[in-house]
Every structure is written in C-alpha cells, then in structure tokens.
Amino acid sequence: xxxxxxxxxxxxxxxxxxxxxxxxxxxxxxxxxxxxxxxxxxxxxxxxxxxxxxxxxxxxxxxxxxxxxxxxxxxxxxxxxxxxxxxxxxxxxxxxxxxxxxxxxxxxxxxxxxxxxxxxxxxxxxxxxxxxxxxxxxxxxxxxxxxxxxxxxxxxxxxxxxxxxxxxxxxxxxxxxxxxxxxxxxxxxxxxxxxxxxxxxxxxxxxxxxxxxxxxxxxxxxxxxxxxxxxxxxxxxxxxxxxxxxxxxxxxxxxxxxxxxxxxxxxxxxxxxxxxxxxxxxxxxxxxxxxxxxxxxxxxxxxxxxxxxxxxxxxxxxxxxxxxxxxxxxxxxxxxxxxxxxxxxxxxxxxxxxxxxxxxxxxxxxxxxxxxxxxxxxxxxxxxxxxxxxxxxxxxxxxxxxxxxxxxxxxxxxxxxxxxxxxxxxxxxxx
Amino acid sequence: xxxxxxxxxxxxxxxxxxxxxxxxxxxxxxxxxxxxxxxxxxxxxxxxxxxxxxxxxxxxxxxxxxxxxxxxxxxxxxxxxxxxxxxxxxxxxxxxxxxxxxxxxxxxxxxxxxxxxxxxxxxxxxxxxxxxxxxxxxxxxxxxxxxxxxxxxxxxxxxxxxxxxxxxxxxxxxxxxxxxxxxxxxxxxxxxxxxxxxxxxxxxxxxxxxxxxxxxxxxxxxxxxxxxxxxxxxxxxxxxxxxxxxxxxxxxxxxxxxxxxxxxxxxxxxxxxxxxxxxxxxxxxxxxxxxxxxxxxxxxxxxxxxxxxxxxxxxxxxxxxxxxxxxxxxxxxxxxxxxxxxxxxxxxxxxxxxxxxxxxxxxxxxxxxxxxxxxxxxxxxxxxxxxxxxxxxxxxxxxxxxxxxxxxxxxxxxxxxxxxxxxxxxxxxxx
Numbered sequence: 001x002x003x004x005x006x007x008x009x010x011x012x013x014x015x016x017x018x019x020x021x022x023x024x025x026x027x028x029x030x031x032x033x034x035x036x037x038x039x040x041x042x043x044x045x046x047x048x049x050x051x052x053x054x055x056x057x058x059x060x061x062x063x064x065x066x067x068x069x070x071x072x073x074x075x076x077x078x079x080x081x082x083x084x085x086x087x088x089x090x091x092x093x094x095x096x097x098x099x100x101x102x103x104x105x106x107x108x109x110x111x112x113x114x115x116x117x118x119x120x121x122x123x124x125x126x127x128x129x130x131x132x133x134x135x136x137x138x139x140x141x142x143x144x145x146x147x148x149x150x151x152x153x154x155x156x157x158x159x160x161x162x163x164x165x166x167x168x169x170x171x172x173x174x175x176x177x178x179x180x181x182x183x184x185x186x187x188x189x190x191x192x193x194x195x196x197x198x199x200x201x202x203x204x205x206x207x208x209x210x211x212x213x214x215x216x217x218x219x220x221x222x223x224x225x226x227x228x229x230x231x232x233x234x235x236x237x238x239x240x241x242x243x244x245x246x247x248x249x250x251x252x253x254x255x256x257x258x259x260x261x262x263x264x265x266x267x268x269x270x271x272x273x274x275x276x277x278x279x280x281x282x283x284x285x286x287x288x289x290x291x292x293x294x295x296x297x298x299x300x301x302x303x304x305x306x307x308x309x310x311x312x313x314x315x316x317x318x319x320x321x322x323x324x325x326x327x328x329x330x331x332x333x334x335x336x337x338x339x340x341x342x343x344x345x346x347x348x349x350x351x352x353x354x355x356x357x358x359x360x361x362x363x364x365x366x367x368x369x370x371x372x373x374x375x376x377x378x379x380x381x382x383x384x385x386x387x388x389x390x391x392x393x394x395x396x397x398x399x400x401x402x403x404x405x406x407x408x409x410x411x412x413x414x415x416x417x418x419x420x421x422x423x424x425x426x427x428x429x430x431x
Numbered sequence: 432x433x434x435x436x437x438x439x440x441x442x443x444x445x446x447x448x449x450x451x452x453x454x455x456x457x458x459x460x461x462x463x464x465x466x467x468x469x470x471x472x473x474x475x476x477x478x479x480x481x482x483x484x485x486x487x488x489x490x491x492x493x494x495x496x497x498x499x500x501x502x503x504x505x506x507x508x509x510x511x512x513x514x515x516x517x518x519x520x521x522x523x524x525x526x527x528x529x530x531x532x533x534x535x536x537x538x539x540x541x542x543x544x545x546x547x548x549x550x551x552x553x554x555x556x557x558x559x560x561x562x563x564x565x566x567x568x569x570x571x572x573x574x575x576x577x578x579x580x581x582x583x584x585x586x587x588x589x590x591x592x593x594x595x596x597x598x599x600x601x602x603x604x605x606x607x608x609x610x611x612x613x614x615x616x617x618x619x620x621x622x623x624x625x626x627x628x629x630x631x632x633x634x635x636x637x638x639x640x641x642x643x644x645x646x647x648x649x650x651x652x653x654x655x656x657x658x659x660x661x662x663x664x665x666x667x668x669x670x671x672x673x674x675x676x677x678x679x680x681x682x683x684x685x686x687x688x689x690x691x692x693x694x695x696x697x698x699x700x701x702x703x704x705x706x707x708x709x710x711x712x713x714x715x716x717x718x719x720x721x722x723x724x725x726x727x728x729x730x731x732x733x734x735x736x737x738x739x740x741x742x743x744x745x746x747x748x749x750x751x752x753x754x755x756x757x758x759x760x761x762x763x764x765x766x767x768x769x770x771x772x773x774x775x776x777x778x779x780x781x782x783x784x785x786x787x788x789x790x791x792x793x794x795x796x797x798x799x800x801x802x803x804x805x806x807x808x809x810x811x812x813x814x815x816x817x818x819x820x821x822x823x824x825x826x827x828x829x830x831x832x833x834x835x836x837x838x839x840x841x842x843x844x845x846x847x848x849x850x851x852x853x854x855x856x857x858x859x860x861x862x
Contacts, residue, residue: 021586021728032585034762136583142729144575144583151582151757152567152575154463155452155749280735283714297452297746298573298737304711305732315728318586326582327758331465 003036004325007073008083009096011044011061014110014137015085016054017314022321023056029318033325040079041068070096074103081324083317084109094118101125101133108320110137110313116211117227127332134320139212140165140289142312143305147323148293149219150333157296158220160260165212167287167307168203169235169255171195173272174285177252182240195287205234206255206270213257213270216291220259222335223266231269231344238272241385242425245354245394246274248382251429252282258347260294265342274352275430280304345402349428350379353405354394356421359386363419364393370411371397374404390421402426434467435756438504439514440527442475442492445541445568446516447485448745453752454487460749464756471510472499501527505534512755514748515540525549532556532564539751541568541744547642548658554649558763565751570643571596571720573743574736578754579724580650581764588727589651591691596643598718598738599634600666600686602626604703605716608683613671626718636665637686637701644688644701647722651690653766654697662700662775669703672816673856676785676825677705679813682860683713689778691725696773705783706861711735776833780859781810784836785825787852790817794850795824801842802828805835821852833857 006022008015022029022039029037039060044050047061061068073079082100084107086093093114098121100107107126109115115122115135126133136146140163149158164170168190175186187204190196202208210230217223235255246253251274259268275282280302284290289307294300306312357363368378377398384393397405405426413420437453439446453460453470460468470491475481478492492499504510513531515538517524524545529552531538538557540546546553546566557564567577571594580589595601599621606617618635621627633639641661648654666686677684682705690699706713711733715721720738725731737743784802788794799809808829815824828836836857843851 025586025588028588029586031767032762032764142584142587142726143732144579147578147583148575151754152578152750153573153746154753154757155456155460155746155751156573157456157459280711280714283711295573295746297742299740299743301574301734301736303732303734306730309730311728312730315584315586315726319583320586322585323582326585326762326764329760331463331757333463333757336462 001035003038004033004081004321005038005040005079006081006083006321007041007043007076007079008039008085009043009070009073010084010086011042011050011054012085013310014313014317015042015083016050016056017310018083018085018317019056019060020054021314021318029322033322035325037321037325041073041076043068043070043073074099079105081106081108081321083321084111087111089114089118097122098125101129101131104129104131106132106134106324108134108317110135110317112138112208112211112215116214120224127334130329130332132324132330134317134324135215136320137313137316139215140291140307141305141309142316143289143291143303143307145216145291145303146219148303153293153295153298156298158293159296160258160294161216161220161291162256162258163291164254164281164284164289165257165291165307166203166209166255167289168196168200169209170284170289171287172204173235173238173253173255176238176240177243180240183236183238204236206232209255209257209270213259213268217259217266217268220335221261221266221339222337223339223341224337225268225341229341231271233271235272237425241392242354242427245352245382246427248394249274249352249380249396249429250277251275251352252277253427254281256281256430261339262342264339266339267342267344267347269344269347271428273428273430279430281430348399348401350399351397351405352394352427352429353397354425355392357391357419358421359389359391360419363391366415366419367395367412370415371395371408373411374408376400376404376408396429432466434469435464435512435752436469436471436510437512437514437752438472438474438507438510439470439516440474440501440504441515441517442473442481442485443516444741445744445748446473446514447481447487448741449514449516449748450487450491451485452745452749460753464753466756468752468756472504472507474499474501474504505530510536512537512539512752514752515542518542520545520549528553529556532560532562535560535562537563537565537755539565539748541566541748543569543639543642543646547645551655558765561760563755563761565748565755566646567751568744568747570646571722571738572736572740573747574720574722574734574738576647576722576734577650579734584724584726584729587729589724590727591689591725592647592651592722593687593689594722595685595712595715595720596688596722596738597634597640597686598720599627599631600640601715601720602718603635604666604669604684604686607669607671608674611671614667614669635667637663640686640688640701644690644699648690648697648699651766652692652697652770653768654770654772655768656699656772660772662702664702666703668856672823673785673858676783676813677858679825680705680783680811680827680860681708682706682783683708684858685712687712687861692770693773695770697770698773698775698778700775700778702859704859704861710861712861779830779832781830782828782836783825783858783860784828785823785856788822788850789852790820790822791850794822797846797850798826798843801846802826802839804842805831805839807831807835807839827860
C-alpha cells in the first residue's frame with residue numbers, strides 16, 4: 001500500500017510535538033498502521049525557529065529551496081492527511097480547513113473553538129466527501145472519549161455525558177481547596193506553573209469547557225447547540241467560603257460539564273458543582289480531566305487523564321492519523337439530530353445554596369420558610385460564620401429544580417429587601 | 432452494502448443479552464454501522480427455554496423447522512460474524528472457534544480463559560485470514576481497553592498497564608474493608624448478591640485476573656506469557672488484620688494486575704497490594720473494574736467501569752459487531768514479540784509486611800535488624816496488637832525488591848526459628 005503522506009499546518013507547541021512523534025516513532029507507527037506513515041511537509045511562518053526548537057529536518061519546511069506554503073500542501077495530490085495546528089476560529093483558519101477537505105484530504109485538528117462554533121460546514125463537507133475528520137485532541141486532550149463514543153460504546157445508548165473538562169479551572173479549584181488559597185492567588189499560581197494563559201478568561205468563564213460540551217452533545221446525541229443556547233457559569237465567583245461550605249457537606253467544588261437526554265429533550269450545562277467525596281470526580285485533582293458516561297446497558301464509566309499539554313495533545317493527533325491509516329473507509333458516525341433542547345433550569349439536583357446576610361435573629365427562619373414555601377425540603381443548614389454585622393452560611397436542599405430555588409430567593413427579597421448582602425450562590429450537588 | 436449477518440453460538444445470559452440488543456436496537460445499530468446489522472441464527476441446545484427467557488423470535492433458532500446447528504452456521508456463506516458465548520476452554524469450544532475463522536467468518540467472543548490459555552492459534556488464524564477477532568468483552572467487560580490500545584493510544588508507547596480486573600474479589604475486599612467483615616463472610620455475601628459463583632476459586636485465586644493480564648500483556652507489549660509464567664497471589668489469605676494494617680498507612684487492599692516494560696523486559700504479576708488512598712484505584716469499590724495505563728507521551732489514564740454483568744458484556748460484544756461492520760478491512764494490530772520476561776520478584780515497591788509472632792520483648796528489634804541488614808529502610812513500624820501470647824503488627828518499608836524482603840524473613844527464621852507464628856504477608860504498596 002502507498003505511504004500515508006501527512007502535512008502539518010502550523011509548527012507551534014502542538015504541531016511541533018506531532019512532527020516529533022511522527023519522525024521519531026515512524027517505524028512503530030507504520031507497523032501499527034499497516035502502511036508507511038510519512039511526514040511530508042510542514043507549513044510554518046517561521047521555519048528556522050521551528051527547525052531549531054523541535055530539532056526537525058529542513059526538508060519538511062522547504063520544497064525546492066522554497067518555503068512550503070499552505071497552497072502547495074492543498075494542491076499536492078500526494079498528501080492524504082492534513083493536520084491543522086494553527087488554532088483560532090478566524091475566517092482564514094475556517095476556510096483553510098474547508099479547503100483541506102475540498103481537496104480530498106482527511107483533516108485532523110485539536111481546534112475545539114473552530115469546530116464547536118463554526119464547525120457545521122466542516123463536518124458536513126467531511127461527511128459528503130466520505131473523508132475522516134479526526135478531532136480526538138479537541139476534547140480533553142489524550143482521553144479517548146471521541147473514539148470511545150464513535151467506536152467503543154456503539155452497542156450502547158448514552159444517557160448522559162458529564163465530567164471535568166477544563167484543566168486550568170480544575171487546577172485553580174484544587175489549589176483553593178487543598179491549599180486554602182483564594183481565587184486570585186490560585187489563578188496566579190496556575191499562571192506561574194504554566195496551567196493558565198496570561199488571559200485566562202476562556203478557561204475560567206467556562207468557555208473552553210463549553211466548546212468541548214458542544215462537541216460531545218453533537219456526537220453523543222446528534223444535537224447541535226450554539227454557545228448562546230448553553231447554560232454556562234464559570235468559576236470566577238467561587239471563593240474560600242464556598243470551598244468551606246462544600247467541605248462541610250463532604251464535597252469539593254468542580255467545574256462540571258453535563259449533557260443529558262431525558263424525555264426526548266437534551267439538557268446541557270457548564271456549572272461549578274459541589275461533588276460529594278464518594279463520587280470519583282471529586283478526587284480528580286489539578287490539571288487532570290475526567291469524562292463520565294452513563295449508558296443504558298453498560299452503566300457508568302469514567303475516563304480520566306491529562307486533558308491538555310503539548311505531548312498529550314500531539315499524541316492524540318498522531319493516534320487519529322494512525323486511525324485514518326488503519327481505516328481508510330469508515331461509515332460516518334452521525335447520530336440523528338432529533339431532540340429538542342430543554343431548559344437547563346428544569347434539571348433537578350439537590351443544591352448547596354450559600355448566603356451572605358445581615359447578622360440578625362430570625363434570618364434562618366425567614367430563609368428556610370421561603371425555601372419551604374416552594375415545596376423544597378431542606379437537608380441541612382450549615383454552620384453559621386458570624387462576623388460582626390454579617391453572617392455567612394449555606395443550606396443543603398433535597399432534589400429540586402433551579403427555577404424553584406430562584407423563586408425562593410425572590411421570595412426572600414420580597415420579605416426583606418435588605419437582608420441579602422449579595423446574590424446567593426447556587427451550586428448543584430453531585431452524588 | 433449487503434447486511435452484516437450474525438450468528439450466535441450459545442444463548443445463555445450473555446448470548447441472550449446480545450440477541451436482545453441486536454434485535455431491539457437493530458435500526459440504531461444499522462445506522463451506526465452504515466449497513467444493516469442482521470441477527471440470522473442462534474445455535475442453542477435448549478431453544479425453547481431461551482426463546483421464553485429472552486422473549487426472542489423462534490426464527491433465530493429454527494431453519495426449515497429444524498433446529499439450527501453449529502455446523503449449519505459454519506457452512507452458511509451468508510453469515511459474516513459468529514459470536515461465541517458458549518464459554519469454557521474445552522477442545523470442542525477451541526475447535527469451534529478455529530472453524531469459525533477457517534470458514535472465513537469474523538469471530539467475537541468474551542471467552543478470556545480460551546483466548547488467554549489456548550488462544551495462540553486462534554489469533555494466528557484470524558491474522559492469516561485478515562479476519563477480525565473481537566474480544567473487548569473478554570477483558571473487563573464494558574471498559575473499552577482493547578479498542579483503547581488498538582485504536583486510541585496508537586500514537587503512544589505504553590509503559591505499563593495495571594488495575595483492578597476482577598469484580599468478585601474487589602467486591603469481597605470492599606466489603607471486608609468498609610463493613611469489617613472477615614473473608615468468609617464477605618465471600619458469602621458476594622455469593623448471595625450474585626457477585627460470586629458457587630465455586631469462586633477462579634475469581635479469588637487470581638486466575639480470572641490472570642487471563643485478562645495475559646491478554647493485555649500480549650496486546651500492549653506483544654509478549655505472550657503462559658499462566659505458569661505469571662506471578663500470581665490470590666486474596667484467599669487476606670484477613671481483617673491485614674485490612675487494619677492497610678488502613679493504618681492510609682491504604683486499602685486491592686487485587687492488582689500489573690504488567691510493565693522496563694529495560695526491554697516485561698514484568699507481570701497479579702497480587703493483593705496496599706493502595707494508598709490518594710491513588711484513584713484505592714476508591715474503586717465493589718464490583719467495579721479499573722484499568723490504568725502509563726504512557727510515554729500522554730501520561731497516566733484510568734478507565735473505570737463495570738467489569739462484568741450480562742448487559743455490560745453483551746453491550747461490549749455488540750460494539751465489536753458494529754466495529755466489524757464499520758471497518759471491514761483493518762490492518763492487524765500485532766506488536767512485535769521482542770521482549771524477555773523478567774522476574775516479577777525484581778520489581779521494586781515499598782512493602783507492607785505483616786507479622787504474627789510470639790509476644791516477646793526484643794521481637795521488633797530482631798525483625799527490624801534483619802530487614803536493615805538487607806539494606807532495606809523502614810518507613811514505619813505499625814501499632815502492635817498484643818493479645819496474650821501473640822503479637823500482630825506490620826512494617827512499612829521503603830522501596831526494595833521482593834527478593835530482599837524474602838531474604839530478610841529467612842534471616843529472621845535463622846535468628847529465632849520459633850518467633851514467627853505464621854509466614855509473614857508481603858503486600859506491595861501502590862502510591
């Protein structure tokens with residue numbers, strides 16, 4: 001069989017890592033693939049820096065002494081697979097990915113923002129042309145959840161997909177919990193240790209996790225959702241008090257992605273949740289990611305591993321290349337888009353609700369009465385941290401939907417408009 | 432494309448479950464496969480009982496009013512895939528599986544004993560004929576570790592595979608740990624609740640776990656090992672004292688399978704180990720299984736899920752069928768068999784060694800002196816449980832190899848041949 005020829009667009013941390021594995025492990029990968037895996041070209045704006053940084057041969061970057069361009073790669077009929085590691089969701093990257101497919105080449109990418117926000121025509125183009133679109137690296141790095149759904153749990157019916165899908169926020173939350181740091185200290189530490197970008201907003205506001213959840217919702221349930229449709233709360237407002245309230249009920253706070261099918265509706269959300277210590281997710285710490293599947297026939301599964309990192313992401317891309325080599329023709333995996341998107345506020349959880357109030361007698365009575373009026377049972381009222389004028393405490397409720405909790409809070413405000421010193425924080429509790 | 436026609440040999444708990452999923456989810460499975468998935472025949476000694484038990488149509492069991500036989504299935508050119516769910520490693524089952532392949536049909540089986548102990552010619556026959564041999568269900572039920580290695584981590588280099596691979600023994604150990612039951616009580620409970628067979632020996636002596644480890648060692652490292660070559664200790668001798676000693680060092684006892692590559696040698700063992708509470712495996716309880724991979728590029732992964740159970744195993748078999756439908760031609764995944772088997776006793780661990788001795792002054796001194804003589808550092812000497820004539824206590828050592836611990840114990844016996852009232856138990860400690 002002819003070699004599988006690869007080109008890489010963009011030789012930064014991830015693209016360079018892919019080039020290194022493809023060249024250093026060429027024999028092993030070729031054996032596993034049943035055909036030669038051959039890196040042919042790399043298109044990179046600054047080839048000399050990349051050659052030095054990754055100890056790569058000049059020949060990948062130059063063709064007849066001319067620097068290899070994206071156009072040359074697109075027009076090269078000898079190239080079978082293009083790896084896009086430029087990143088970003090610009091028109092340029094979007095069009096380049098489409099053109100890869102229009103030139104009948106398989107596409108492999110780790111670009112979750114592009115696929116989640118502007119991916120529809122890219123997926124459609126791949127499907128129409130019976131080309132493969134490898135994106136294992138786009139969702140939780142090296143965790144094999146994409147192939148898990150497409151190739152391993154195909155005999156099952158997925159009922160929900162959930163988990164910890166952003167390593168940066170998990171690193172921050174873990175430091176807050178285990179080292180008693182406040183949010184800004186933990187964020188700083190994450191930046192110092194290379195776990196957060198200089199601009200960390202997409203990681204801490206749930207945006208990055210949302211991209212992954214959108215891709216998983218499409219894959220598991222066939223349901224396309226947009227960023228606007230998704231119910232998202234980030235971790236920016238979590239403070240040491242919240243950590244403490246969670247500890248009090250034997251839980252730790254994690255940024256949880258959840259998408260589930262119930263009564264023909266899809267419910268999807270990204271929110272900080274209080275995860276009880278018995279739940280495996282509660283012990284997934286630092287930059288580790290975890291995906292939980294709840295399946296009709298095979299029950300609960302966890303896949304836990306590094307969600308990001310250059311070699312992890314690069315490995316995942318290389319595995320997609322080997323997969324394409326092993327399986328040149330694959331039936332499209334495309335679950336029918338037949339479900340309606342439900343209101344995430346209708347999903348029932350027990351809740352941990354934390355209050356900062358004036359320190360007045362009768363406060364607990366008023367708040368618990370308002371909660372009870374909505375038909376919500378109270379599990380525990382936590383230890384009250386009085387400090388002069390203010391009181392901080394939390395309430396653990398039995399299962400109810402978010403709407404009723406929000407109504408109870410409105411009711412509290414109606415009863416005494418000055419009592420609450422800040423908007424109560426409402427964390428779903430995961431058992 | 433023509434339908435993929437399936438036949439099932441043996442319609443017991445698992446075979447019947449496969450038939451149910453194939454018939455009830457036919458449309459969904461066909462869509463995922465890109466072709467019709469069609470159950471054609473089931474060969475079963477007692478068709479009437481199976482028809483009733485699984486609410487299956489008569490047509491699968493009878494062909495022209497005659498009961499469908501294995502021969503008829505083998506000779507039916509229309510059948511593409513045969514599912515073997517008869518079980519056992521008899522000559523009959525072995526020959527039947529070989530004949531399935533010799534008749535150019537793909538084979539799917541959950542039969543770990545057969546594949547691990549007598550599988551060489553079956554794997555070879557499949558490879559020679561470019562047929563697929565699906566055995567995801569044979570290793571940890573629904574956990575997708577086989578496809579994980581064959582299709583997902585193909586860009587990586589596996590350094591070790593370990594985990595909890597026998598649900599029965601994990602159920603027993605969990606009950607012992609959490610409910611303070613002794614071994615026989617926990618075993619009885621496991622039998623009452625359907626987690627252990629009437630004859631539980633293969634589960635508790637490590638035999639079943641060994642089968643899985645043999646299959647994983649072949650897959651991950653290309654190394655064939657026999658049952659005789661594997662270092663195996665079961666859980667029969669674990670008692671409440673051992674549980675208590677483990678608790679004392681913040682660990683729980685788990686039956687751990689481990690196969691690793693180091694310096695071109697493969698080390699493989701099945702042993703009860705004291706797993707520190709920070710290790711994810713320590714919190715994998717009851718009948719759940721977990722597989723840990725340590726990979727060169729992507730680091731540590733855990734795959735956790737139900738390791739057995741009828742619907743779990745059936746789902747795994749159905750997924751293998753869908754995989755065959757989606758990928759008719761696949762390059763053989765066959766890592767080169769190039770490594771030597773190392774002596775498992777040379778693998779270094781910290782150890783938890785428990786002693787039952789005469790209750791005499793000087794005992795701790797003598798034992799710790801003998802351990803020190805072998806160059807082994809002692810981490811802690813645990814709380815001594817005196818009871819009249821006897822003393823029970825444990826020692827946590829720094830990392831050393833099993834051989835040196837065994838030499839230290841020989842030394843203790845030489846110094847005072849009557850001191851030890853039973854053979855010390857030696858548990859590796861996993862961090």
